[in-house]
Amino acid sequence: MSSPKLHGQVAVVTGASSGIGRATALALARAGVQVVLAARTQATLDGVVQECAQSGTRAIAVPTDVTDEQLIAALMERAVQECGQLDILVTSAGGAAFGPIMESRTEDWDMLMNVNLRGTYLCCKSALKHMLPRKSGHILNVLSIASHMILPGSTAYTASKFGALGLTKVLAAEVRSEGIKVTAVIPGAVDTPLWDKSGGDLDRTKMLSPGDVADAMLSVIAQPAGIHTDELHLMPPLGVL
């Protein structure tokens, strides 16, 4: 549904081809926000562009690997050049790998640090270059309950998400006085393709839906200027899972 507060704003959403990022891009488009969609795979991004177009809102796909600083800078530049400004950044690009530490692979550790932590840092920094001069903007970093809670069998994932929470908190404190909001989004388990890739024998019917997570984020983005939501905790009715 179009939102008078959000209509005409411009958002960059990373991880927009799947799961929480895709659902957020679609919800933003329905609210009348121009959406710049980023992930690595052009074909899946193009599909989400088509879905956004059904809301009558402009969306563009910019294939981007969030571990590449130059590509991220080009992504933010393109948003500003083609849409005129950058109001919202949602960082939802991410990965997961689970299992006891002695069975874990160092390649997975490196990948999770690169995508979940370094990628979030790079995207925030690059977006702020465009938000700070206007003294306006809202960054929402999609973290996890693993940013707060100890879940055995998730060493690298938890380390990346604890780190990203630290990054988000410091960032919020640094730019709050500059008119920019930074929100840590802390969901429990969400029923997305992440679980197909990372394994795990969990009951997905008990998880949050990505659409509900997206709607909750939109309600925070649409809050009055005088309210700052530092952390948005979203749990399924039965708890973490």
Ligand SMILES: NC(=O)c1ccc[n+]([C@@H]2O[C@H](COP(=O)([O-])OP(=O)(O)OC[C@H]3O[C@@H](n4cnc5c(N)ncnc54)[C@H](OP(=O)(O)O)[C@@H]3O)[C@@H](O)[C@H]2O)c1
């Ligand atoms: N699902 C859950 O239970 C859950 C719970 C709490 C938090 N989260 C967090 O939510 C975020 C999104 O997860 P999801 O569940 O929506 O997963 P998902 O459905 O697997 O989506 C992940 C997205 O990230 C993109 N991506 C992965 N690596 C990338 C890279 N190097 N550069 C750019 N894009 C990349 C993927 O697209 P490409 O592969 O095409 O690049 C895809 O669009 C993650 O940070 C995850 O940790 C998930």
